[in-house]
Amino acid sequence: MKFLFAFAPACLPVSLVAVADPTSGVLEANTPFTDAGNLREQTWNWHVQNTDIVQYHPAFPAKYSGPNSLSSASEVKETVSLDLLFGARLWQGAEFFVDGLMWQGFGLSKTLGVEGFPNGEAFRLGTDVPNENFARVFLRQTLGLGGEKEKVEDAPLQLAGEQDVSRITLTLGRMSAKDIFDGNPYANDPRTQFMNWALMANEAWDYPGDSLGYITGFAAELNQPYWTARYGVFQMPRVSNGTALDWHLLEAWGMVTEFERRYLLGGQPGAVRLLAFLNSAHMGSYQEALDSPTRPADIEATRAYRYKYGFGLNLDQRLAKNVGAFARLGWSNGQTEAWVFSDVDRTATLGVSINGEGWRRPGDTVGVAGILNGLSHVHSDFFAAGGTGILAGDGTLTYGLEQILETYYDFQVWKTVHFTLDYQFVNHPAFNRDRGPVSIFGARLHWYF
Numbered sequence: 001m002k003f004l005f006a007f008a009p010a011c012l013p014v015s016l017v018a019v020a021d022p023t024s025g026v027l028e029a030n031t032p033f034t035d036a037g038n039l040r041e042q043t044w045n046w047h048v049q050n051t052d053i054v055q056y057h058p059a060f061p062a063k064y065s066g067p068n069s070l071s072s073a074s075e076v077k078e079t080v081s082l083d084l085l086f087g088a089r090l091w092q093g094a095e096f097f098v099d100g101l102m103w104q105g106f107g108l109s110k111t112l113g114v115e116g117f118p119n120g121e122a123f124r125l126g127t128d129v130p131n132e133n134f135a136r137v138f139l140r141q142t143l144g145l146g147g148e149k150e151k152v153e154d155a156p157l158q159l160a161g162e163q164d165v166s167r168i169t170l171t172l173g174r175m176s177a178k179d180i181f182d183g184n185p186y187a188n189d190p191r192t193q194f195m196n197w198a199l200m201a202n203e204a205w206d207y208p209g210d211s212l213g214y215i216t217g218f219a220a221e222l223n224q225p226y227w228t229a230r231y232g233v234f235q236m237p238r239v240s241n242g243t244a245l246d247w248h249l250l251e252a253w254g255m256v257t258e259f260e261r262r263y264l265l266g267g268q269p270g271a272v273r274l275l276a277f278l279n280s281a282h283m284g285s286y287q288e289a290l291d292s293p294t295r296p297a298d299i300e301a302t303r304a305y306r307y308k309y310g311f312g313l314n315l316d317q318r319l320a321k322n323v324g325a326f327a328r329l330g331w332s333n334g335q336t337e338a339w340v341f342s343d344v345d346r347t348a349t350l351g352v353s354i355n356g357e358g359w360r361r362p363g364d365t366v367g368v369a370g371i372l373n374g375l376s377h378v379h380s381d382f383f384a385a386g387g388t389g390i391l392a393g394d395g396t397l398t399y400g401l402e403q404i405l406e407t408y409y410d411f412q413v414w415k416t417v418h419f420t421l422d423y424q425f426v427n428h429p430a431f432n433r434d435r436g437p438v439s440i441f442g443a444r445l446h447w448y449f
């Protein structure tokens with residue numbers, strides 16, 4: 001989620017954090033490291049980061065509003081996050097990490113009314129006063145398979161040292177599923193890159209997490225010089241978009257697999273990732289809610305343990321020394337209730353990121369990207385019948401693809417301080433042709449140590 005910023009290792013797959021170029025933000029092929037005599041192996045480290053985001057949208061046209069609508073009146077909202085991260089090496093190949101998170105604030109309209117929500121730091125569990133949580137508490141065990149070595153730099157959730165390029169990595173504990181899966185060097189971290197939810201993750205993947213985006217789980221990765229295979233299984237929340245966990249472990253879980261292939265195209269590095277997921281939770285059925293005479297359509301009355309599945313494609317490609325492109329495609333079956341992340345069943349994103357070295361600002365980045373989000377037919381009918389979801393629910397619906405454009409410029413103010421100006425244009429917010437369009441203006445301050 002210029003890419004390796006200080007916090008990017010917390011969001012990039014752990015098998016990739018040692019192979020990113022911190023200046024250009026490009027994922028390189030694994031670089032062999034053999035000069036172990038000059039490398040200091042860390043036994044512990046600590047890091048801190050702070051991100052402050054303010055966003056504003058002017059009034060916009062809306063024929064009607066519902067319980068989950070973006071307010072059509074102008075509004076300003078702010079969010080603040082502060083992380084204190086500690087890591088320790090326990091034994092050979094074993095690392096233990098803790099991430100203490102403090103957050104405060106709300107997204108626009110209490111994080112409702114836009115599926116590609118404009119602030120990735122806007123937790124759905126907003127708060128007027130500072131709140132605290134252990135976002136991550138996990139153990140990572142790396143098993144080297146021999147052969148070439150690579151250097152690992154000191155970073156959040158990462159201890160300096162060396163590791164085998166060919167390795168198995170096991171992670172157990174509380175984490176974000178995004179720490180392991182669906183990483184992208186250009187669109188991954190709303191604290192340093194694009195702010196929109198649809199650009200930090202594949203929105204068709206209802207990825208396991210609580211209201212803050214973290215959950216208990218286990219992940220295994222097999223890394224080779226030019227490919228990585230990943231598997232993860234995670235708990236699920238007891239209710240949609242909730243914090244309490246469902247302890248019916250045989251019935252409530254989220255599984256995900258991913259295969260990543262790294263390559264060179266015309267001498268420039270790139271990667272393609274194929275993702276598949278299968279969730280089981282106490283979810284409702286859109287069709288059953290529509291079949292009931294109750295209006296507005298009531299999804300909660302239809303809840304039972306059932307499955308949801310889908311697929312994702314994630315690409316990144318460096319086009320020139322300081323220019324990289326990325327894209328994501330996503331699809332889910334769209335029959336069962338959105339449970340964790342968003343209401344999106346179909347998504348497509350495409351963007352470009354340019355490093356400022358060309359205008360003698362190598363610490364700066366400019367990015368521009370487009371987003372298309374859509375629904376399955378039955379899901380659209382459910383919202384038209386007055387149903388509400390995680391982010392959407394205008395009381396009725398004149399369906400249209402949600403269309404978003406985001407552009408930002410990130411200034412390096414000082415070595416570890418960045419200031420960002422951001423603009424997002426949203427057409428058909430929450431899939432509704434009767435509302436919008438709306439412009440959203442944002443600013444972000446991010447520092448780390």
